[in-house]
Amino acid sequence: MTALTQHTDNQDNSPGSRTTWRQTFGKDFTASLVVFLVALPLCVGVAVASGVPAELGIVTGIVGGIVVGLLPGSTMQVSGPAAGLTVLVADTVAKHGIAELGVIVLGAGLLQILLGVLRCGTWFRAISPAVVQGMLAGIGLVLIVGQLYPLMGGTQPSGTWAKLVGLPELTVRALTTPAGLTALGVGVLTIIVTVLWQRTPPRLSVLPGVLVGVVVATAVSVIAGFDLHRIEVGSLHDELRLPDLSLLNAGVLGAAVVFALVSSAESLFSATAVDRMHSGPRTRYNTELIAQGAGNTFCGLLGALPMTAVIVRSAANVQAGAQTKASRVLHGVWLLLFVVLLPGVLGLIPSAVLAALLVHSGWKLLGLKGVAGMLRTDRAEGAILVLTAGLIVATDLLTGTVAGLLAAVIKTAWDVSHLSVTVTPRGDDDEVVVLRGNATFLRLPRLLAVLEGLPLTKHVRLDLTGLRHLDQACQQAIDNWASRHREAGLDVDVIHAP
Known part of the structure; x- marks a missing residue:
């Protein structure tokens, strides 16, 4: 416990601060249990959907809790394996193999640290919301399509197009075979319980719906004796491996860059959302990016999945009343103790149950309302x-x-660069040209077409007072045109904004 007190926000060694820590620890302890119960099935589900052993997802959750949890940057945000990276990890493992995953994640973590040191964290906030929402919707669609196969008791083909083409046959088989109906029923039960549990009274809803859905569906499958494919969990020691740097090549480096950028963006977008949920210290984006990089560096050294900050676990942390970083650190400790002491419990969970959770997560990522x-x-x-x-x-x-x-x-x-050009004749010898908007080089062809189309027989009044911006290219074009007009012996009045 002493180690944790040294890392909580605004912590010092004064008696007053120790009293504050004692007052907040009870809430942090309770919140850590809630986050642990939410994180456990999601860590396993993300790993299985990514095509890697379930243990590696839990390792990433442990690192996200203990390592990132102790580092500065954010207070309430919880890190671990994310559904948003599932598609990317699965494609990477298919292309490069699981042996190269650790090298890729290690490279991504080091790049994130570099980006944080260079103070690039705040730049991720400048990405267009349409791109962000499109990215999440695309990931959600791919995740849903892929997880429909284990949800219905089928084998997932490789490639998104093959998955889409195979959906009609999968649906028919799921609705006409005992194995398909059983898997689909257990998966649908998981989603129904998860969603309905959110509407229960506050005393009951303290327990996360994700956990209740998994427990109820798993219990039904075990008691009924359903013959379903279940999660296979082995020893952590057997799955952890040091990265083999001899596997470095252009493809691996490219994948590391993609991992770094996508996981950084997802983490910092999550930070913005989580900061709106509480009134505590705000996230320091560059510092948080370094913390995420340190976490991914550790995951890479262990050969585990990449991590990001995850909104579902972070929201659960805030809603459960967490006060300091202690809650997210302790959730990592509980994950470690669970996988060491009770790994056999995970082997009871049907694959269809975890697939149902990920389909639900994919639907939320899709965000049809937005x-x-x-x-x-x-x-x-x-x-x-x-x-x-x-x-x-x-x-x-x-x-x-x-x-x-x-x-x-x-x-x-x-x-x-929107530019409005209006030409209004005034009598036989005068023209009034009014420019409004932004005169940039992108609109230069249109501007020149209008100006050069004016006859060299009329006086021109060029009104620039409606311009918000006039770049060098357009300014030079106007000056050159005015000079030619004046050389012809005609008057040109150029009116600039005051």
Whole structure:
């Protein structure tokens, strides 16, 4: 306990601070148990969905709790394996193999630390909301499509397109075979209990719905004697491996960069959301990025899954009344004790139950209400969202996200460079040209077309008072045009903003 007191926020050795720690520890202890109960099935489910042993997901949860929990950056945010990285990890393991996963995660962690030291953390807040929402929706779609197979007792094919094509056959088999009906029934029961438990009275809802759903569905499957595929849990020692740096190549380095950027973005987006849930110390983004990098570095050295800050566990931490970092550190301790002392309990959980949890998580990532709202309020932003999500489903996470970012930059450049040019004749010899908006090089062809189209037989009054911005390229073009007009012996009045 002494070690924990040295790392809590605003902690010192004065008697007053020790009294504060004693007052908050009871709430932190209770919150840590709640977060542990939420984290345990999710750590296992994310690992299984990623195509790696379940133990590696728990190792990442332990590191996220103890290592990241002790580091400065955020107070209430909880880190561990995330559903949002499931698709990325599964694709990476399929391409590079599990042996190279540790090298990739290690590289991603070191890159995150470098980004934090260079103070790049706050830049992740500048990403377009349409791209972020599109990325989450795309990940949610891929996650749902993939997890429908174990949910219905089927074998998941490789490739998103193959999964989509196989859904009709999977559905028929699930509804017409005893094995399919059993797996689907247990999975649906998990989702129903998880969702309905959130509507129970406050005294009962202290227990997380995720845990209750898993326990109820698992208990039903065991008592009824259902013949279902269940989680296989071995020894932590057998699965942990040091990274083999001889496996470094261009593909591994590229994957490490993708892991670093995606996990950093997800962690810092989560930090923004979690900060809105409590009135305690705000997240220091660059410091939090270093903490996340340290956690991923440890995970890479152990050959475990990558980590991010996760909104579900973080929200559970806040709602359970956590006061300091002690709650998230203790949740990591409980994970460690559980996997060491009671690993056989995890072997009772059917794969369909964990698949159901991930389908539920994917549905929340999809966020149809937010997608519909964006499509109604801003069609251009909605188009970027759909483009990002669609390309993630059709290709991969990196391609879809980069394409979405490029589209957002192009849209911003278009909006920023909007220029209105109005030409109004005044009598036979005068023209009034009014410019409004932003005169940038992107609008230079249109501006020149209007100015050069004016006859060299009229006096021109060029009104620039409505411009919010006039860049060097447009300024030079206006000066050159005015000079030519004056050389022809005509008057040109250029009116600038005061």
